[in-house]
Amino acid sequence: MASPFITSQCIICGVGARTMERYPRIACRACHRRAVNAAGERIRFYTPYIAGGFEARLVDEAQTLDDEVTRTNLVYIDGQAVFADEARFGGSVIQPLEDRPDPARKLPPERQHELPPDLLRELP
Numbered sequence: 001m002a003s004p005f006i007t008s009q010c011i012i013c014g015v016g017a018r019t020m021e022r023y024p025r026i027a028c029r030a031c032h033r034r035a036v037n038a039a040g041e042r043i044r045f046y047t048p049y050i051a052g053g054f055e056a057r058l059v060d061e062a063q064t065l066d067d068e069v070t071r072t073n074l075v076y077i078d079g080q081a082v083f084a085d086e087a088r089f090g091g092s093v094i095q096p097l098e099d100r101p102d103p104a105r106k107l108p109p110e111r112q113h114e115l116p117p118d119l120l121r122e123l124p
């Protein structure tokens with residue numbers, strides 16, 4: 001049986017990163033751990049339900065929920081905006097913004113104006 005894993009290059013630092021075919025472009029684990037929110041606060045990602053889901057929590061603030069990142073999935077590594085989300089088979093994955101699925105799916109229509117403008121931009 002073919003392995004579901006492939007090797008690609010980290011989207012931030014370029015090292016070889018083991019990933020799944022469905023996530024061909026990701027941040028390596030070392031870069032993943034440097035993810036911060038727009039205020040520069042370190043964050044970690046959690047799956048809040050057995051069925052999945054995505055939560056971002058502040059590392060240095062007693063794991064307080066980061067509402068904005070939980071809502072927008074927008075994080076930064078070394079100043080580069082990237083997209084964090086739950087991974088299909090557990091854990092979390094950080095991908096380029098242009099590889100993200102529709103981020104608006106998480107918000108009801110009346111709240112979609114809250115998304116950062118760069119998340120709403122049309123993809124090529």
Ligand SMILES: [Zn+2]
Pocket residue numbers: 010011012013014015027028029030031032
């Ligand atoms: Zn890296």
